[in-house]
Amino acid sequence: MRLLFPVSVVVWCLVGSHASGQSEGWSVSFDEARAEAVSGGLPLLIHFKAAWCGPCRQMDSQVFGHSEVQQALRRGLVSVQVDVSREETIASTFHASTVPRDVVLYPDGTVETLNVGFLPRSAYLAMLSRVAEKGSGARRSTSPPATVRDSRPESQPQPEEVRPEEVRPGAPSENPAATTAGTLLGLEGFCPIRLHTNRAWVRGNAEIQAEYRGIVYYFADASARDEFLSDPDRYAPRNLGCDPVVLTDSQRAVTGRIQYGAFFDNQLFLFSSMENKAEFRRNPLRFTRIRHAVKPAEIEGTRFR
Numbered sequence: 001m002r003l004l005f006p007v008s009v010v011v012w013c014l015v016g017s018h019a020s021g022q023s024e025g026w027s028v029s030f031d032e033a034r035a036e037a038v039s040g041g042l043p044l045l046i047h048f049k050a051a052w053c054g055p056c057r058q059m060d061s062q063v064f065g066h067s068e069v070q071q072a073l074r075r076g077l078v079s080v081q082v083d084v085s086r087e088e089t090i091a092s093t094f095h096a097s098t099v100p101r102d103v104v105l106y107p108d109g110t111v112e113t114l115n116v117g118f119l120p121r122s123a124y125l126a127m128l129s130r131v132a133e134k135g136s137g138a139r140r141s142t143s144p145p146a147t148v149r150d151s152r153p154e155s156q157p158q159p160e161e162v163r164p165e166e167v168r169p170g171a172p173s174e175n176p177a178a179t180t181a182g183t184l185l186g187l188e189g190f191c192p193i194r195l196h197t198n199r200a201w202v203r204g205n206a207e208i209q210a211e212y213r214g215i216v217y218y219f220a221d222a223s224a225r226d227e228f229l230s231d232p233d234r235y236a237p238r239n240l241g242c243d244p245v246v247l248t249d250s251q252r253a254v255t256g257r258i259q260y261g262a263f264f265d266n267q268l269f270l271f272s273s274m275e276n277k278a279e280f281r282r283n284p285l286r287f288t289r290i291r292h293a294v295k296p297a298e299i300e301g302t303r304f305r
Contacts, residue, residue, distance in 0.1 A: 025064075025073030026081050030090055033080035037105070043077040043135030044105040045114075045128070048096040050085050055118040056100045063121045072125055076132030077104075095265075097285050104131050113265055115234065116288075123231045184241075184299060186217040188258050192235045193224035196268065201258070212236055214296030237261075237268045240294045244269055244287040245276040253299045264288060 027033035030046070037044035049056040063069055073079040084091040084099055094103045094111065102114040114127055186192065187204075194202035204218025210225050211217075212232040219225040228235050238244065242253045256270025260277045263269070264284050271277040280287055 024067075025070035026079055030080050030082055030087065033078050034105075037078040037107075040078070041107045043107065043131050045073070045077050045079040045131055046090075046094060046096075046103045046105070047079065047081045048084050048091060048094070048099050048101040048103065049081055050083055050099050052085070053099045058118055059100055059124075063119065063124050066121055069121060069125060069128075072128040072132075075128070077128065077135055098265075098288055102127065104135075106135055116265055116267060117233065119231075119233060123233060126230050127234075183211070184215045184255070184296060186212075186215040186241055187237065189218045190258060191220040191224055192217055192237075192268075193227050194220050196235045199263075213240060215240055237270050238288075239269070240296065240299060241270050242294055242299060243272040243276055245279050246272060247294070248287050253294045255299060 026047075027036065033044055033046075036042070049059075082090050082096070084096055090096075095113070096103065098116055100118065101116050102119075103111065104114055105111050114131070119127065187195065189204050189206070191202045191204040194200045202220045204220055206218055208219045208222055208225050209216050210219070210229055210232075212228075213236070215236070217228065217236070219228065237256070239247055240253070241255055243256045246252050246254045254272050256272050258270065260271035260274055261268060262271075262277060262280070264280075265288065269280065269287075271280065
């Protein structure tokens with residue numbers, strides 16, 4: 001995604017704004033971090049948080065307190081924390097509607113939302129490594145680019161359609177018995193990596209599978225499975241594949257269907273009906289501001305027996 005603001009607006013109109021940099025590895029303020037990133041031609045990682053956010057506090061204690069993470073925050077990139085309740089202008093500029101959230105501004109002006117929600121330490125380290133590697137390729141010069149654009153409209157962003165028009169939902173594999181009895185099958189057996197990366201519905205192989213938070217996923221090949229395991233929260237459907245509208249309105253965990261899927265903030269949401277998908281499209285932020293603590297045992301969906 002790209003922001004529709006000149007970099008000068010993002011940098012200079014936020015003079016005097018500060019971010020919380022209590023832990024080692026973080027810059028003291030957004031302005032200082034942005035200036036350092038521009039002068040060094042480095043990616044700027046922005047971690048949005050809030051004092052009232054439980055997952056944010058969990059990341060502070062379980063992720064950011066480790067020396068290896070603190071070192072990675074300064075390795076090939078510049079990092080800063082921003083409290084959305086104190087820095088509303090910065091949060092609005094980068095569409096930080098939910099926290100915790102990690103956004104990166106690359107040297108060429110590209111802005112990308114990397115993650116929304118809690119990330120364990122290993123996954124966060126992997127994310128930082130990818131940012132540094134991609135930033136070295138995107139680096140063009142030490143001077144700020146003329147503009148930074150955003151692919152989303154200035155009004156509320158809309159979900160991206162991912163309905164498998166030419167795929168008939170059905171048996172995902174000729175060998176469903178390869179899945180452990182009593183478990184849920186994610187994405188009805190389609191490969192989450194091919195869907196997330198290529199927006200392509202590719203049936204997975206039941207012999208190449210992995211389990212994440214009590215749900216089994218099938219993959220097109222072993223490399224796709226390895227990619228998934230490197231950062232499963234990035235590729236797995238939000239809410240363990242449960243319909244966010246039902247979760248919000250009824251507090252029930254009901255599995256969504258692949259024919260009613262949509263990407264929002266680069267995360268996949270599944271819905272149990274077209275009506276719920278339409279309701280989500282009318283006001284997606286209403287259903288994405290809260291991260292629901294869904295437990296596999298509470299999910300209402302088809303299980304292998």
